Amino acid sequence: AQSVSQHNHHVILSEAASLELGCNYSYGGTVNLFWYVQYPGQHLQLLLKYFSGDPLVKGIKGFEAEFIKSKFSFNLRKPSVQWSDTAEYFCAVSNSGGYQKVTFGTGTKLQVIP
């Protein structure tokens, strides 16, 4: 069975600080990887996704993530966070060919202080 582990439950950063949120997954086959974000009072929305090809993927709002197959990791990064990045971030995985059944991590709450 798939599982996703997010190392940080709550992260507090000052504006302009760099961000890296850890994500490791457990699955033996080919995977699709995602980061979803939930801004306060809003629905979950896709931040970025990896299916194949370049392991460094870029998403909306300056976010990027790197897939490292040997480490089963898909960490999320942003060079300089803004107050508007305050949200909860979820890493997720689906097995390739798995009809979009997505397994989510427990989430990381990011608080950015102005």
Place this chain on the structure above:
Amino acid sequence: DAGVTQSPTHLIKTRGQQVTLRCSPKSGHDTVSWYQQALGQGPQFIFQYYEEEERQRGNFPDRFSGHQFPNYSSELNVNALLLGDSALYLCASSLGDRENSPLHFGNGTRLTVT
């Protein structure tokens, strides 16, 4: 605008009762997935409906059942409610024949079982 609409937004039920939650997918989407998100946890996959049939199911008991209508809308039914069923129930829609179709989430239905 989420595109995916869920009703009701909040619901309070008593242990042992039955509940029905509803979801209308984003325009153009034909697949509906249901997730349960307990407090402090990530969304947990319940099941997915495609072409009016349950295509995949997560690790949830038979008390959880669903239906998809010809217009692609969907219902989630939970029988014999337990206190532990209290959670946010999320509906997500996608294109069922495209593996790389991302999930579009609604705002959820908050179910409280007393």
